């Protein structure tokens with residue numbers, strides 16, 4: 001049973017930071033701005049910031065939070081540490097790293113594609129996927145190849161099916177509408193679209209998704225995974241990504 005408690009913190013226009021709590025430890029994922037994070041923290045003292053990648057709309061709140069909480073650790077990728085592009089970074093992480101944190105273990109996946117240093121943090125049945133995987137979508141390929149992104153998505157989607165996936169942006173409705181326009185009728189996608197439209201109408205986030213939901217409804221992997229051969233699967237993925245980029 002999961003001992004982790006996760007609360008999404010809406011930031012900027014459509015970003016999510018996350019408050020992650022377990023056994024006396026508290027972390028914040030991707031604080032794009034400090035104000036909403038400080039409000040969500042209340043009396044709690046965060047111990048660490050977990051950065052999935054260096055983009056401004058994920059790291060923008062770091063400096064103000066470090067000023068307010070001077071003992072904060074700032075976790076991020078070794079790639080981003082080398083390039084000095086995450087402010088105040090104190091830990092440089094890579095694929096397979098395991099960190100003890102508040103009575104649990106955090107596993108690090110390196111998931112290049114959106115950026116060269118993209119990380120996914122996995123703990124107690126929860127994964128923080130940043131801009132690598134969105135519900136119904138995936139990030140743009142700013143610093144990686146389609147092959148890299150495809151492998152990164154598979155690394156996430158081979159986690160246990162019930163794993164909660166907490167993603168970086170509220171793009172779910174647009175992604176599912178694209179999936180139906182691009183991939184044609186698909187009952188599970190339509191059902192998921194109706195569900196998330198109801199959530200958004202009630203002003204609720206569509207995060208988290210699960211591995212099982214994404215395998216069933218994410219167009220970028222759904223069509224690819226019907227191919228037994230890796231080159232064809234990657235070609236399917238690439239075609240979907242190109243279509244979404246120009247949609």
Ligand SMILES: [Zn+2]
Pocket residue numbers: 053055114131139
């Ligand atoms: Zn990004």
